[in-house]
Amino acid sequence: MINIREVARLAGVSPATVSRVINGTASVSEEKRQRVLQAIEATDFVPNEVARSLFKRSAKTIGLIIPSIRNPYFTELAAKLDELATQRGYRLFLHNVGYDLDQEWAALQQLEAINADGAILVPSSNDDRADQRELSIPLVVLDSDFNGPVSAYLYCDYYQGAQLAMEHLVDCGCREIVCIRGPQSTFSGRSRYVGYRDYCLEHHIRQRVVDCDYDFNAGLAMTEELLERYPKVDGILACNDIVAISTYKILHKRNIPVPDQIQLIGFDDIAFSSLISPELTTIHQPIDDLASLAMDLVLRQEERAVKGGRHILPVTLVQRETTKRKDA
């Protein structure tokens, strides 16, 4: 691997001068500039980013830590964040931790160790302590609200989302609504469920709950169980779209008409939810806004830290084909 000294030697200048023309950080006589440029050309020289970032203490990198790369919601978020980072001259370093708290913590440490300029964390669990130790880089936490020395919190109003969903299901005439709740160790799982629970409490509706992980197979299995346990169900509030899609699959297989016999609503509004047939009614999360704000927050922190700010984004109901209003 060629280095800056080699290039300097070839061009007959000092390494400092080479550095200056590469970075445009000071004026260099046109003649030497040309010689340097030629030497770079001739050698295919690419400056060693590691050495550079050791000196600069910045890697021009933002880390993103997500619980699962197999969930399109996270993937869509990552795609948007990636775009934004690139636009601003940063790289996005995606860490997939597979809902493993140790890996999550390791990822955070690694980001710190590679001089990342900031990290965006979607915690694998709301109980974790990943944020408890003071980190040397700005940390924006998404989809969680635990307390810790974090730069900023950012999440959607899931509680409100669940209420919206329930209201809608009731408007559609459902009387026996069961909630397939996600992992209760998770902020999204918890607050969506609490939204459902409170709605039931307020309206004197009996709670009907089934527990489920955020993945296809769990969704398939739990739907079977749900039908067993609540044979008269006429409305289902799924903890997220991928589970809702699994749910639909089982209903379809059993020839249960949707939305005529059972109405179904998901959460997230991933791209697939409007691609399947029938299209899924769901609670839409403003992923793009979420990503923009998150990126703003991590990068702004670089200058002045406004610790612990809380930012809550609103959520909307998107009615599509798996629910139908009574009067319609």
Added chain:
Amino acid sequence: MINIREVARLAGVSPATVSRVINGTASVSEEKRQRVLQAIEATDFVPNEVARSLFKRSAKTIGLIIPSIRNPYFTELAAKLDELATQRGYRLFLHNVGYDLDQEWAALQQLEAINADGAILVPSSNDDRADQRELSIPLVVLDSDFNGPVSAYLYCDYYQGAQLAMEHLVDCGCREIVCIRGPQSTFSGRSRYVGYRDYCLEHHIRQRVVDCDYDFNAGLAMTEELLERYPKVDGILACNDIVAISTYKILHKRNIPVPDQIQLIGFDDIAFSSLISPELTTIHQPIDDLASLAMDLVLRQEERAVKGGRHILPVTLVQRETTKRKDA
């Protein structure tokens, strides 16, 4: 940010000794070891990975460059590769380049610049020259077969896959099969189409082709066009599963029964293809094998380079619900 000198000072030893206990790279007296461990504990010291990798010339990182993070096929590949890398003590650095050749090239250079230990590239185009310059790190190219100074090539037998698909469609009684072909600048798009073309040539079938990008919206639009252009179509070979899913959506919307009136087959066998209803018949790619082999190849290269090896994996047809054999 605390550094190794601080820790050494606290423990009353030299930085070299601290380094030795951290890395277990030489024996240290038990007493000093304890003092060092305590100092590390007390300061929450995390060694600076940048400095370390500057010295070692290895970042314990493998880069993965994909054209699009929004295509589940790439995402599933990334998930598997991530698992494998972690298992072997490497990080996976995912670069999403959005089918942009400049970004692809930049990503490769960046990986080189950060002392990555190797790169796995899924090229955005078969025409690109990303591999033309000698790289200083091992490069395994997936889903492409261009010629260049690459460590290894690895792809599935798409040509064969397309033939399998055609055979199946014909067995199912289709007479007017149209091929929604993917980008012809792409190896997968090209070889799948060529498989279709050659099958048609051999069996004296008229080619019916429509061009499409690898994404949902394109799939939606091109299916409309296809129906316009080939009103008597009774079989569709889609360039990949996400396009096939879009195609199904349009057929469903128009009340065209699948597979009774039109039979449909995809390519890739992403997780979603068996989750939608009806389940999609498709050509299965052995993603896990692909990932394992790719990881083996990049890492093995570290020791001795076997330049330009070509590895072709077989592909299988998975019949599900969007096709039906005549006799069935």
Added chain:
DNA sequence: CTGAAAGCGCTTACAG
């Protein structure tokens, strides 16, 4: 077993 020294490849004051 242990420390002082040199070096990984850059960049930036500091002089001139």
Added chain:
DNA sequence: CTGAAAGCGCTTACAG
């Protein structure tokens, strides 16, 4: 405008 020098934070021969 330009070079010599010091330093970013580690690690590993080299002595002892």
